[in-house]
Amino acid sequence: MLVSSNTMTSYDQIMKLALERGFYFPSCEIYPDAPAGFWEYGPVGVNMKNKFIALWRRELIRRDGMIEIDGSQIMSRSVFEASGHLRNFSDPLAECKNCGSIFRADRYLSEKLGKLIPEGASEAVLNSMISENHLQCQNCKGEFKPVTRFNMMFEVGIGSSNDVAYLRPETCQTIFVDFARVFKTMRGRLPLGIAQIGKSFRNEIAPRQSLLRLREFYQAEIEVFCNPDRLNEVPKFDEVRDITLNLVDNKFHRDITAVECLKQGLLPNKLIAYYLALLADFYSRTGIDMKRTRFRRLADDEKAFYSHLAFDFEVETSIGWLELVACNYRADYDLKGHSSTSNHNFEVVEPNDQTKVLPHIFELSMGIDRSLYSILEHSYHEDFRHDDRVVLRLNPYLAPILFGVLPLMSKPNMVEKSRTIHSLLRKDFDSVYDESGSIGRRYRRLEEIGVPFALTIDQQTLVDDTVTVRYRDSMEQERISIGDLKKFLDAKSAVN
């Protein structure tokens, strides 16, 4: 039993580990004009990210029979006319002429005047309201410049004529735009999940806290296309009915199962219950402490403009509750929009009764970067019994490196044997070879980046072809013959 604690794990400790060991670090850091909100994954981080994605594919995509696409990051202007992002993905801003403070014009007005400002109020309307009511900056009593709109999308110019296009602010638009072709060519049937992993781009005003609020970030999105009249026809629901969802609406329903949520009317239908449970099941395999997670039902004023019903999957971290996944019932908002803008027909035929239906969409929009941060924080332990060693207790299938090969002594015959053993395994697993420093130091180095196993080559190896396997968490050891190592490592790195 590991005597340890991660109750003290802080953002700063994870940041330090990330910088020192190559998980992630600031983009363009050698130049003084490096903009905020852009971060790179180093060698260790990228391995972990790839493994997280592999787990996502295994536990969500393949498990549920979803299909996956990979689209362009730059998309045409029309896409965002149809999606509503050109209209809604921007805020009217009022800037003080004097001190430069910026306020959201509509909210500022409604706060100061005590009345509701309509969502789509034009700049002209907002300007005249400001001047009629003689509103001044609340910080310095300065006057406001005319209201401008700030859109969070990055604009790019295409070709020599610089035609306007945008970096996608969410990956899911590709899935909507491609839906008709993908559904047809893959002979789809509702309900069908179409998924995508990729980068999205948002011009955040104040990016902060490394991976937690980025301007360029990874999303893993799943769009479930469904028949709105058949949201309770989900035979697979029984597989997940007993999975725990910590649901929060106006009160916390801790340890409530998916099936109980349905019975109590906390979730509206089986389809939503099924996918929330699937998501919870996935995260329970990442090493995140599920006792420190919740599904929070968003109030109407918190929801995105396209969302009819929204649950955030949140994780408790040292800096508070962090949104990892947005689960939105988008209804027919997207396909309707793309349909009318493009004149493309997105209806599909239900095979059993030949009715035409415009699918509704339930979406699971996962932030990969935040997920990885949360896994790191929940996995970070200090072992007070052994010199406060830092142990990253990652599940083997998420560990950036599965094992290290270590000669006990740097004697030529032992080094040679170790290299031979490593070359037997290195193509099948992410691994390192290390002969530098004392054996204890090398163990410590490995466990800090979550390497679950160390294979130590000693005198006995040279005699009987066995190695010592040392376990990261318990520090226990056992002897395994070289011929069995691949099978052993396969078994140990399997998802359970």
Place this chain on the structure above:
RNA sequence: GCGACGGUCGUCCAGUUUGGUCUAGGACAUCAGAUUGCCAAUCUGGUAACCCGGGUUCAAAUCCCGGCCGUCGCACCA
């Protein structure tokens, strides 16, 4: 974006108050050699930094201005 505070080796910190032996120091980490040989041992040696630009000055890590970045608060988070 506003405000407050800050930015020195990979990481953490000393040095800035009062400009000058700072040719920038330490710890940890890292590399090489010696030694040891199953849990961060020891010894020796090495690599490695004043965020960027401008200004003041005989002289700037240190003072001033601007920018960039970071932390926190406000605002924002579709």
